Amino acid sequence: MNVLVALPVLLPLLAAALSLMTGRAPGLQRVIGVFVLSAVSVIAGVLLVxxxxxxxxxLQLGGYAPPFGITLIADRLAALLLLVSAVVMLAVLVFSIGQRITDYGRGTASTAFHPMYLVLCAGVSLAYVTGDLFNLFVAFEIMLSASYVLITRRTTAPRVRSGMTYVIVSLTSSLLFITMIALVYTATGTVNLADLSQKVGQLSPGVQTSLGLLVVVVFGIKAALVPLHFWLPDSYPTAPAPITAVFAGLLTKVGVYALIRTQTLIFSNDVIWKVLLVVAVLTMIIGALGAIAQNDLNRMLSFLLVSHIGYMIFGLGLFTVIGLTGVIFYVVHHITVQAGLFLVSGLVTRHTGTVSLRAMSGVAKAYPLIAVLFALPALSLAGIPPFSGFVAKIALLQAGAGVATPLAYVVTAGAVVTSLLTLYAVARIWVQAFWGKEQAPYPDPDPTDEVTVGTGSTSRGMLLATGGLVVAGVAIAVLAGPLSAMSERAANDLIDGEPYRVAVLGVGGE
Known part of the structure; x- marks a missing residue:
């Protein structure tokens, strides 16, 4: 059983190498990718159970005893997020195959997309299951290396500009990350997370707070927290829909996961909790206001992504069982819903030939199925009952109301306002893009690009992948009871911390 923890990382890396060697056999590349991600999904389900x-x-790699060896660990939180992420990665791959962004041009196989996509998947998996800070850094670098290639494929002027912003910010955060690891190791003599949970508490309060705030900055950049969010709305919207979907659904959530893991297990501090609450309310409000100010569909969704990261930080900052339960449920809900919305955006853009909301009209009349695929995740994102977003927000609002401090009340009120602003934003998309008289599509601005827009054609694979994610979002609402119970058990583990330490270090921490 223990060896299964390594397979979600190892299988995609081996498949990436095999896919690279079969670069001129596009059908084989696709089979490899779909098969491996299906296998990872099954393995993640087994690990979760x-x-x-x-x-x-x-799993202690190489047989070295912790904290000196490399530890891989799948607890409830890691296994749950690994399963949801694997399902989303599989759906996005199916969409990309249907959209043919896996091709250089008409009928020509790409040697880059499939290997890089599989490397990205390996990095995401490693981030969830790694048991030390350094290999968490390695996981982020694996993800970023692959994402650099994916976000700048088929280079055009907008993609070069957005890619440069993304690369520069990512390199800066990586520099801060490795500096943070050096400081933590200097202060404690270890980078193992379970070992750090014991040794950081022996440091002076000032050192603990300083290291904890540096961790918040490092992972705050990767999670796109305000005011460290500026890079995301400029980077994500220019990429093809499936690339944007997997980035929005997963990469920011890996940053959130890193914050949850480190701030609950290692840096539990009242000052940091207050900072997180302030950052949470700023992220929610500023992200939502930025969204309603946009005319570009993808930029609006990108700002909504930023805004809803604030909900997750809100629950983390409360540091209560019900707050962390809401966070875990919200992350699961948001991964599927946000990825699904960006895939729907790709369908809308493909049919209308534009991302401008002012230039769209009548999509619901012309393509009613796409309208349904948009409406369901949009209502969930806005928190309309009985969708999963409503269940997650109710848990967070209950947690906020249960913490009797003025700051918690302010952030709770901010969460309510943000939900209303989100509803206004998605209603605006519906009114401008889906209602009204049907318009002729804009011509394809670049007929040689990998995404043919304005053609009115959508492959079955694209609809199947998008519909699958939308159905997954509905299933989360249907299964809200069992998922909430599992999230609560995971939250109790995070609050306690002892199950994680004992699993890695053994009884007594030895």
Missing amino acids: HADTGGPVV
């Missing part, structure tokens, strides 16, 4: 019923699954 075992972690929930039998405790965390731990």
Whole structure:
């Protein structure tokens, strides 16, 4: 059983190498990618069942005893997010195959897309299951290296500009990350997360707070927290829809996961909780206001992405069982809903030939299925009952109301306002893009690009992938009871921290 923890990382890397060697056989590349991500999804499901019923699954690579060796661990939180992420990565791959962004041009196989996509998947998996800070850094670098290639494929002037912004910000955050690791190791003599949970508490309060705030800055950049969010709305919208979907659905959530793991296990501090609450309300409000100010559909969705990261930080900053339960449920909901919305945006753009809301009209009349695929995740994002977004927000609002401090009340009120602003934003998209008289599509601005827009054609694979994610979002609402119970068990583990330490270090921390 323990060896299964390594397979979500190892299988995509091996498949990436095989895919690179079969670069001129596009059909084989596609089969490899779909098969491997399907296998990762099954493995993640097995790990989740075992972690929930039998405790965390731990693998010590090379047989070295912790904290000196490399530890891989799948507890309830890691296994749950690994499963959801694997399903989303599989759906996005199916969409990209249908959209043919895996091709250089008409009928020509790409040697780059499939290997880089699989490397990205390996990085995401490693981030969830790694048990030390340095390999968390390695996981982020694997993800970023692959994302550099994916976001700048088929280079045009807008993509070069957005790609440069993305690369520069990512390199800066990586520099801060490795500096943070050096400082933590200097202060404690270890980078193992379970070992750090014991040794950081022995440091002076000032050092603990300083290191904890540096961790918030490092992962805050990667999670796009205000005021460190500026790079995201300028980077994501220019990429093809499936690339944007997987970035929005997963990469920012990996940053959120890193914050949850480090701030609950290692840097539990009242000052940091207050900082997180302030950052949460600023992220929610500023992101939502930025969204309603946009005319570009993808930029609007990007600002909504930023805004809803604030909900997750809100629950983390409360540091209560119900707050963390809401965070975990919200992350699961948001991964599927946000990725689904960006895929729908790709369908809309493909049919209308534009991302400008002012230039869109009548999509619901011309393509009613696409309208349904947009409406369901949009209502969930806005928190309309009985969708999963409503369930997650109710848990967070209950948690905020249960913490009797003025700051918690302010952030709770901000969460309500943000939900209303989100509803206004998605209603505006509906009114401008889906209602009204049907318009002729704009001509394809670049007929040689990998995405043919304005053609009115959508492959079955694209509809199947988008519909699958939308159905997954609805299923989360249907299964809200069991998922909430599992999220609560994971939240209790985070608050306690002992199950994680014992699984890695053994009883007594030895």
